């Protein structure tokens with residue numbers, strides 16, 4: 001899969017509310033009510049990632065979930081990252 005240029009990435013990011021470009025990754029940092037809510041969201045995202053066959057790099061500390069997306073097979077950001085980022089944003093917004 002082809003990596004997107006910085007211009008293409010910035011153009012797509014304008015359509016997303018929660019995501020930024022940091023060090024070659026699409027990044028978001030989300031705060032939930034507590035650990036249970038954060039982990040429940042991780043479970044939902046995990047099923048989505050598996051369905052898309054595209055998986056996040058993430059870390060969880062108590063109620064915070066930080067997610068970094070890139071395509072390691074392509075060594076950059078691709079449409080797959082935007083597809084997963086969009087789905088995550090939709091899930092969070094309900």
Ligand SMILES: C[C@H](O)[C@H](O)[C@H]1CNC2=NC(N)=NC(=O)C2=N1
Nearest residue numbers: 053054055056070071072073074
């Ligand atoms: C064969 C399998 O679909 C690939 O290895 C997928 C799995 N999940 C992946 N996830 C991410 N983030 N990047 C990849 O390049 C990637 N490759």
